[in-house]
Amino acid sequence: MTMTLDKMDDDALAAEYVLGVLDAADRAAAEERMRSDADFALRVDGWQARLAPLNEAYDAVPPPVALQAQIEARLFPAQPVPRRRSGWLGGILAGLGVAAVVLVAVALWLGVPGTDTRLQAVLTAEDAPVAFVALWSETEGVLTLRQTAGGPAGEGADYQLWRIGADGVPQSLGLVQGDLALALPALAQGEVLAVSLEPAGGSPLPGPSGPVLLAAPLETM
Amino acid sequence: LRKAENFARWGGANRQEKPMSEADPVAGLLEAAAKGDRRAFSPLYVATSAKLYGVLLRILRDREEADDALQEVYARVWSSAGRYDPAKGRGMTWLITIARNRAIDRLRARPPLADGAAGTEVVEAQASESGDAEAILMRKSDLGRLGTCLDVQPADRAAALRGAYVMGLSYAELAARHAVPINTMRTWLRRGLQQLRECMEA
DSSP, rough: OOOHHHHHHHHHHHHHHTTSSSSSHHHHHHHHHHOHHHHHHHHHHHHHHHHHHGGHHHHHOOOOOOHHHHHHHHHTOOOOOOOHHHHHHHHHEEEEEEEEHHHHHHHHHHOOOOSEEEEEEEEEEEEOOEEEEEEETTTTTTTEEEEOOOOOOOOEEEEEEEOOOOTEEEEEEEOOOOOEEOOSSSOOOEEEEEEEETTTTSSSSSSOOOOOEEEEEEOOO | HHHHHHHHHHHHHHTOHHHHHHHHHHHHHHHHHHHHOOGGGGHHHHHHHHHHHHHHHHHHHHHHHHHHHHHHHHHHHHGGGOOOOGSSOOHHHHHHHHHHHHHHHHHSOEEEEEEEEHHHHHHHHHHHHHHHHHHHHHOOOOTHHHHHHHTOOOOOHHHHHHHHHHHOOHHHHHHHHHOHHHHHHHHHHHHHHHHHHHHHHH
């Protein structure tokens, strides 16, 4: 491909921008060019595609568990926490009488969509000695944890379960020994459950003191 | 690339419906994000955050700054997902571009004194990491045509090109490491980039 000298300069600048070697002022100028000059923007795209195989050099490193909740809180500030609706539900039921109660009970029994929010978190990791599946039902207000791999934490150690909400602060849900059912009236999609390895009796700190072995967000089922 | 094949296989079953996004689940999540569908965020984050955090850590070499930058990256991703164009590349590649740019912008915005104060330690850390970068790239020989075209360049220039891209080294840092004036470094790298392009288009 032949290019005029000007175009060669443009192409070199696009390459330098993608390579990342420019200083702050030149980077800003190149970004301005991308907005105003379609030909230059295409050259940048071309270099991005050409150099993209180098992205293989970046190893995946899991970020701190609490970060996801922080980011979601920042992006979705007004995210409402699901509340138990026993208040108005109770009122309606009282008003409608026994027949309605039977109908709703049947609906709940059949699992009609919309009658319950159910969340699930699959806590597994390749290098973790244990794995759990957590299920939460809004109607029941109960979080159940089922151990799907591994055994007890060993002598002098315990697994501890954490919940990390929108504020990013881990809150202990207690020690995990085999399967577990916890009363937990409110829980939101996107909150993170985590399991850490702690000294027997649990973390001496307000948050995890040992390694966090597992973490996963709660997803709608 | 192995990952890309897995994605392709994963999408194979439902290919008839939406060929583009099924073959690239990250692209599908970005499409949903562009429509403001919050449900897309969590799976997008789970699927991509470790790679993006790896990018930020590698370039910024500071965990606290990488934490802040990751927040900025996902805020940016969420607000500009509509600008992602699947015709230009895979969703993951687009995300990595955003992360690299954010990290490099932060790096360039650091006061020069901060780097100078750390002095030789920083330079040495960079030098040894650049060795790591090469080792990793040697092992992962999935660079295809780019790898071939880097190999025909003088070894020190290929290393400078890789180091610049992977770690976000500036002309000033590269010039200091190779003990040449900045303009010399610029001419030398520009020649390398031009050769790279000619080789890849040949």
